[in-house]
Amino acid sequence: MKTSVAKTASNSIAADQDAPAIFVKKLSKAFGARKALDNVSFSLPRGSFLTIFGHNGAGKSTLLRILATLARSSGGNAEVLGYNLVQNPESLRAHIGLISHKSMLYLDLTAEENLLIAARLYGVGAMNDGDSSCADFARGNNSDCAARVNNLLSAVGLTSRRHDVVRGFSRGMTQRLAIARALIHNPRLVLLDEPYSGLDPNAVVVLDKLIAEVRESDNKRTFCMVSHDLQKGLQMATHVLILERGRVALFGERASLGDDNISKCYYASLGIQDDSAKFKDIMARPQDTPANLKGDFARPKDTSAKPKDTSPQANLSAMPNDTSVQGNLSANNDALARSTSQQNQGKEALR
Amino acid sequence: MSGSKGVSAFKHYRILLAKDLRQEFRSKEMLSSMGIYSILVLIVFGATLAQTSAKVDIVQMSSGLIWALLIFTSLLGLNRSFAHEKEDAALEGLLLVPMDRSVIYLAKATANLLFLVVVELIVAPLFYVFFLSGSELSITLPLVVWPLLAGTAGIAGIGTLLATIAINTRGRDVLLALLFIPLAFPLLYACVSATTVAVVGGAAIDFAYVPALALAMGYDIVMLLVSWLLYDYVVSA
Amino acid sequence: MKEQRIGWGQRLDKIMTPMFIAGVLFCVVAFVLSFTLAPLVLGAQVDTPALIGGQMVTNKLLLSQKIFYFHMPVAVVSMASLLFTAVYGALFLRSRKRKHDIRAKVATEIALVFVLMTMVSGELWERFEWGVWWTWEPRLTTYFILMLLVIGYFILRNAVGDPERRATYAAVFGIIAFIDVPICFLITRLVPSGVHPVVFRTDSGLAPNMLVPLLIAMLGFCCIAFALYRYRLRTELLLARTEEIKEQLELEGA
Numbered sequence A: 001m002k003t004s005v006a007k008t009a010s011n012s013i014a015a016d017q018d019a020p021a022i023f024v025k026k027l028s029k030a031f032g033a034r035k036a037l038d039n040v041s042f043s044l045p046r047g048s049f050l051t052i053f054g055h056n057g058a059g060k061s062t063l064l065r066i067l068a069t070l071a072r073s074s075g076g077n078a079e080v081l082g083y084n085l086v087q088n089p090e091s092l093r094a095h096i097g098l099i100s101h102k103s104m105l106y107l108d109l110t111a112e113e114n115l116l117i118a119a120r121l122y123g124v125g126a127m128n129d130g131d132s133s134c135a136d137f138a139r140g141n142n143s144d145c146a147a148r149v150n151n152l153l154s155a156v157g158l159t160s161r162r163h164d165v166v167r168g169f170s171r172g173m174t175q176r177l178a179i180a181r182a183l184i185h186n187p188r189l190v191l192l193d194e195p196y197s198g199l200d201p202n203a204v205v206v207l208d209k210l211i212a213e214v215r216e217s218d219n220k221r222t223f224c225m226v227s228h229d230l231q232k233g234l235q236m237a238t239h240v241l242i243l244e245r246g247r248v249a250l251f252g253e254r255a256s257l258g259d260d261n262i263s264k265c266y267y268a269s270l271g272i273q274d275d276s277a278k279f280k281d282i283m284a285r286p287q288d289t290p291a292n293l294k295g296d297f298a299r300p301k302d303t304s305a306k307p308k309d310t311s312p313q314a315n316l317s318a319m320p321n322d323t324s325v326q327g328n329l330s331a332n333n334d335a336l337a338r339s340t341s342q343q344n345q346g347k348e349a350l351r
Numbered sequence B: 001m002s003g004s005k006g007v008s009a010f011k012h013y014r015i016l017l018a019k020d021l022r023q024e025f026r027s028k029e030m031l032s033s034m035g036i037y038s039i040l041v042l043i044v045f046g047a048t049l050a051q052t053s054a055k056v057d058i059v060q061m062s063s064g065l066i067w068a069l070l071i072f073t074s075l076l077g078l079n080r081s082f083a084h085e086k087e088d089a090a091l092e093g094l095l096l097v098p099m100d101r102s103v104i105y106l107a108k109a110t111a112n113l114l115f116l117v118v119v120e121l122i123v124a125p126l127f128y129v130f131f132l133s134g135s136e137l138s139i140t141l142p143l144v145v146w147p148l149l150a151g152t153a154g155i156a157g158i159g160t161l162l163a164t165i166a167i168n169t170r171g172r173d174v175l176l177a178l179l180f181i182p183l184a185f186p187l188l189y190a191c192v193s194a195t196t197v198a199v200v201g202g203a204a205i206d207f208a209y210v211p212a213l214a215l216a217m218g219y220d221i222v223m224l225l226v227s228w229l230l231y232d233y234v235v236s237a
Numbered sequence C: 001m002k003e004q005r006i007g008w009g010q011r012l013d014k015i016m017t018p019m020f021i022a023g024v025l026f027c028v029v030a031f032v033l034s035f036t037l038a039p040l041v042l043g044a045q046v047d048t049p050a051l052i053g054g055q056m057v058t059n060k061l062l063l064s065q066k067i068f069y070f071h072m073p074v075a076v077v078s079m080a081s082l083l084f085t086a087v088y089g090a091l092f093l094r095s096r097k098r099k100h101d102i103r104a105k106v107a108t109e110i111a112l113v114f115v116l117m118t119m120v121s122g123e124l125w126e127r128f129e130w131g132v133w134w135t136w137e138p139r140l141t142t143y144f145i146l147m148l149l150v151i152g153y154f155i156l157r158n159a160v161g162d163p164e165r166r167a168t169y170a171a172v173f174g175i176i177a178f179i180d181v182p183i184c185f186l187i188t189r190l191v192p193s194g195v196h197p198v199v200f201r202t203d204s205g206l207a208p209n210m211l212v213p214l215l216i217a218m219l220g221f222c223c224i225a226f227a228l229y230r231y232r233l234r235t236e237l238l239l240a241r242t243e244e245i246k247e248q249l250e251l252e253g254a
Helices: A007-014 A062-068 A089-093 A111-122 A142-156 A171-182 A199-217 A230-236 A259-269 A278-284 A307-317 A320-334 A334-341 A345-348 B009-027 B028-049 B058-081 B082-086 B091-095 B102-132 B141-166 B173-200 B211-234 C002-036 C059-095 C098-130 C138-159 C165-177 C180-190 C208-253
Strands: A022-031 A033-045 A049-054 A074-081 A098-100 A188-193 A222-226 A239-244 A247-253
Touching: A022 A062, A033 A062, A033 A074, A033 A239, A033 A247, A033 B173, A033 C208, A049 A062, A049 A230, A049 A259, A062 A074, A062 A188, A062 A222, A062 A230, A062 C180, A074 B091, A098 A171, A098 B091, A111 A142, A111 A171, A111 C002, A142 A171, A171 A199, A199 A230, A230 A259, A239 A259, A239 A320, A278 B028, A278 B141, A334 A345, B028 B058, B028 B102, B058 B082, B058 B141, B082 B091, B082 C165, B091 B211, B102 B141, B102 C165, B141 B173, B141 C165, B173 B211, B173 C138, B173 C180, B211 C138, B211 C165, C002 C059, C002 C208, C059 C138, C059 C165, C059 C180, C059 C208, C098 C138, C098 C165, C098 C208, C138 C165, C138 C180, C165 C180
Parallel strands: A049 A222, A049 A239, A098 A188, A188 A222
Antiparallel strands: A022 A033, A022 A074, A239 A247
C-alpha cells in the first residue's frame, strides 16, 4: 500500500465533499440514569468554526469526545465529514485532530521525536514502507515525513528547541507542540477542548495567532471548540452551540443569532441573570493584544460553579501592569517573533 | 486490520515499541527501579535465610525464591509501564490514530517483556553468586531458560492488560497487585515447578518438567489471546 | 421491548419466593438423607481409597464426611455463578447496556456468598478430616485464588469512578477471572492429588445412595442461588429505576 497522504486525502474528499462537516441527529449519551447528552441535533457546514458553550457537566466535553471517536454514543446518529461515527470510526480518525488542555505528548522524548512518532503513526509521507524504520528518528531527512515535521516545527516556532526534551518546556511551548502534533496529518476537522486553560497571556496570544493561521491555511477546514470563556469562544466563531444539561439550548450561525441572543442564552444556561451590558462591553473591546486581556472580564461572580474560569484571571491579575506584559512579549517571547518571521513557511506547513 | 493510510499493523507495532524503548533508554526509569528493587529483594533473602542456611536445602528452594523476586519486581515495573502514557494523556493521542488498538497492547507487552528479561539477566547471575555458588547444581540447569521465558511472557501479557485497567483506578499500585497475583498464580505454580525440576535435576526431569512447562505455556496462550481480544474494550473505556 | 422485559422479570419475581422455599426444603431433605440414606463407611464406596477411608476410620472422621454433601454443591453453584458473571460481562461489552452490568455484578455477589460458604465448609472439613487448617493442595489453592479473584472484582469496581468504565473493567476482569474456574474444576483430573476425588465421571464414582442426597442438595442450592439472585437483581433494578426517576424529576424541575 503505497498511497501517499495527498492522494488518499483527495480521493476521500471527492467521496464526501458535499457532506456537512458535522451532522448530528438525536445524539444521546447515557449510562444508567445520568444523561450526559440528550437528543442533540445539529448540522455544521464545512469551513465553519463552531464554539460549544455550557455549564460544567452540560455535556460539552462528552460531545467533543464522541466527535473525536474517543467515546461512544448510546443513541442517535452522527456523521462527521461524511463518516458514520459508529460504523466507520477508524476511517474518520485519519481526518480529525484533537487539541486538548492535555498535550498528548511524551514528556521524555524531544519535540522532534514526538512529531516524528505521530507522523509515522498517521502514515504521513508513507512512501517508502520498506526502509523507513521507526527506530532511526534522525535518519531519513529526505522523506516527506521529516519535511512535514520540519515545517510544523518552524510553524509553531520550536525549530531551535527541536532536540530538547518536552519535559523542560513551558506550558505555552508544550501547547504549541501539541498543536503541531494534532495537525501533523493535516486533519480536516480540528477539535479543540478548552485549549486555553492553564496558558499564560503570552501563550494565549501566540495560540490565537496559530489557530488563526491554521484557519487561513485552508478555508474548508472545520473547527469545533469547547470553551468556558465567552470572549475567547466568540472571537473566531461562525457558529455557536450552547448546551444545557445535555440538551441544545441554542444553535445557529453567530451572525444571524446576534450577540445579544447568544449572551442571553449563555447566561441563562449558567443559571445567572443576563448581563448583556457587560457582554457588549467585552465584545466591543479590541482583541489580540495582551493589553486588553488584562481587563476584568465581565464574568458572573459565580466562581464556585466554574473554577476553571478563574485561572486566567488569576494569572492576569498577577501581572504588574500592561507595559510589562507587552515588554515581556516583545523581548522574551522569541516564539511569537519566530512564528511571524517564518510565517510563509509555517502557513505552507499548516496547509 | 490496518490503518486507513496504508500503515500496516506491524509498522504501528514497531513504532510504538521503538517509542517505548527510546523512552526507557532516555529515562531509565523502569530498568533502574526494577534493577535496584530486585537487588534489594536479594539482600532481604540473604537476611531472612541467614539463620537457616545450614538446614535448608537452598537448591530445592532457589527457584521458588527467584520467582518470588520476579513477581514482585515485575509488579513494580508494570505499575510504571503506563506512567508515560497517562502523564499528559499520550494514550489518548494513540487512540486518535487510525489503527488497531490491540497493537498498543502487543507493543506494550513486548516492551515490558524486554525490560523484564534485562532485569532477569542482571538478577540471575547475582542470585547464583549470592546463594548457589557453593552448591552443586544439576547438569539440566540450562533448561531453566524455558520456564523463565514462559513465565516472563505470561507476566508481561497479563500484567500489561491489568496495568491498563489499574492506571484509571484509585490506589492503582495496590489494585494491580491484588488483581495480578491471583491471576498469575497458576502460571507461577507451573513455572516454579518446572524451574525447580531443572535446577534440582534427577529422575523428575523426565516426567515433571514437560507437563509443568506445557501447563505454563498453555496458560500463557489462553491468557495472551483473551487479553489481546479484550484489550480494545479496556483501553477505549 | 422494555415492557416485555419487565413482564418476564415479574414472572420470575413471582416464582422466586416459592423457589427459595423449595430450595431450602431440598437442602433439608438432602441433609436428612445424607445421614439416613448415605452410609457411614466410605472407603469402600469411593474408589480411590487413599483419600478418606484410606486413613484411619474413626467415628468422628466418618461423620464429618457429611460436610461433603454441603461443600461440593455449594462449590459447584459458586462456579456456575461465575459463569454468569463472564457471560453477562461479554454481553455488556457487546451491547453496552447497563442491565447486563447489573446482572454481572449481582451474579458475582451470589458467587462471593457461595465461595465463602465453600471455603468455610472446606476449612471445617480440612480441620476434621486431615487435622490441619491449611494445605497447599492444587484444588484448594486454585479455589482460594478464585475467592481472591471474586473479592478483587469488587475492589476493582469500587476503585473506578466512572460508571461506564467501571462496568467495562469489571466485565473484562470477570471474563479473565473465569479462566480460573475450569482450571479449578479440572485440576483434580490434571493433577491427581488424592485429597479431592473426581465426583462426576462415567464409571460412577459415588454409590447411588450417596449420589442421591448430593444431587438433591445441589438442586436445592441451585434454587436458593437463583432466588437470591432474583431478589438482589430486583433490588438493584429498582435502585437504578429510582435513580432514573430522580434524574428525570430534577431535569423537569429545573
